[in-house]
Amino acid sequence: xxxxxxxxxxxxxxxxIIESKKILDTFTEGILxxxxxxxxxxxxxxxxxxxxxxxxxxxxxxxxxxxxLQKHAGSDGGEDSKRPVVVVSAKTFGKGxxxxxxxxxxxxxxxxxxxxPKPQSLIFVNGGVFLACQDSPVLDTLATLEAQGVxxxxxxxxLNFYDLSERLAIGKVGNMFMFVEKMNNAANCIFI
Numbered sequence: 001x002x003x004x005x006x007x008x009x010x011x012x013x014x015x016x017i018i019e020s021k022k023i024l025d026t027f028t029e030g031i032l033x034x035x036x037x038x039x040x041x042x043x044x045x046x047x048x049x050x051x052x053x054x055x056x057x058x059x060x061x062x063x064x065x066x067x068x069l070q071k072h073a074g075s076d077g078g079e080d081s082k083r084p085v086v087v088v089s090a091k092t093f094g095k096g097x098x099x100x101x102x103x104x105x106x107x108x109x110x111x112x113x114x115x116x117p118k119p120q121s122l123i124f125v126n127g128g129v130f131l132a133c134q135d136s137p138v139l140d141t142l143a144t145l146e147a148q149g150v151x152x153x154x155x156x157x158x159l160n161f162y163d164l165s166e167r168l169a170i171g172k173v174g175n176m177f178m179f180v181e182k183m184n185n186a187a188n189c190i191f192i
Contacts, residue, residue: 002030009037009064013156014177016041017048020069021177024054029073031055036065040156044175045069051178083120085186086112087179088128093192102137108192109141113148120186121151123179124171129158133167142170153178 004023008016016036023032036042042058042065049056055070092101093108109131112119122145124132131138132154146152152171159165159173183189 002027004030004032006032006034008041009035011036011041012038013041013044014175017044017175017177020045020048024069024071027071029071032069032071034067034069036067037063039065040160041065042067043173044156044178047172047174048178050172083117083186084188084190085121085123085182086119086190086192087123087125087183088131088192089125090127090192091130105131105192106138106141109138109145112150113141113144118145118148118150119190121153121182122171123153123155123174123182125155125158125179127162129154129162129164129168132169132171133159133164134169135167136169139169146170153182155179 006016006019006023008019011019016034020032020034024030034045036045045067046056046058048054049069055068055072057068059066090101091105092098093104094101122142130136132142132152136142142152153174154168154171156165156173156175159168
């Protein structure tokens, strides 16, 4: 079993994940210990481990997060399915009337609960992150989709930008590297 360390102190996401992935890709099995000094990088590493089926443990030492990522022999690293990925970049569907666009978005997301195949993932970016936060008019629909096996992600940088990090009500916080991987491995991508 291989063991390596990565000092990612001072790095901003997605660099800690990108460099961790490069090292883990060289392992048949092993443990990578990554040191980061910010909560965003820590949370993104935890989400990455969950998404890829890696073992995860951590501790803190003098304000530094020490993350242990374990890859098991025979693990495929969480191969993504070939269902579509939907990227939602606004609270409204289409341009023009905001009132009409909000109603169209509600209808679109509800229609996804009845459609097959279901998307692999819904990725909320930019203004779309409001839909995954408290007081969103589509939280019940998103909960139904999540129960149907659809992964829901909200962009961490976008949540921070809009000061919504504490208001996320459904799904997981994701990052651009994770989104690129999901889009690249999807059967197709739908941007709304």
